[in-house]
Amino acid sequence: MTFPDLTIAPYLPYIFGGFAVMMQLLFMTVIITVTLAFLFGLARMSRNRFLRLPVSAVVELFRGTPVLVQLFWAFYVLPFLGVQLSPIWAAALVIGLNQGSYSSEIVRGAIKSVPAGQWEAARVLGYAPVQAFRSIIFPQAVALMILPFTNIFISLNKFTALASLVTLTELTSRALSVRATTGSTTEVFVLIMILYFAISMLIAFGMGKLDGWVGFRFGAKAGRPVQLKEAAT
8 A cells, every 4th residue: 555645745844843933932922921811810909990990901902802903903003103023022922912811810710719718817827918828829829720721821822823914934824835835735734733733732731730730739729728837937
């Protein structure tokens, strides 16, 4: 039995070069998303309305408009206003802001889900507010965030494909170029589907391991309070 030659074989280094660019973009968007999720989430819980209201406005703007429109604004409109971003930074910032806005609700909801009795018990044991948040509240909140953030990170993996629309030659962009050159539609799209799927599975596996580590390290799982220890004197 013989197999037909894969006409995309000579272009595999070019495609995998795009895969490397996609991974770089994914790493950037994960960092930006997580950072903004915590900053926005905590800011929206602030009692200071001069902090809370502007952040809420930004969050609603990015949650209420399509990411594709946001990408076009960042790359094609901002230059008219004197702001020029490279394709990878335009994509990373827009996707990070978009998903960071959604994820801020994960952070805020997780913190609010920790029973109020945990604060009271920490206060009784002599914990300062910052110490109580760091040692008692935050580990429980993180345990509640892991699974929702798994979905966010998988979405980020898929959103990287949109960067081709702002001229970034990442995986999808290069795959389309190879398809146009060779006419090998099936081989090209089977390959990139496998690559995207593999990264999504690695994210799910890694976050599952992180969930187990958080449970082991802090004794915290969703719905299980952290065991309070005596306050440091």
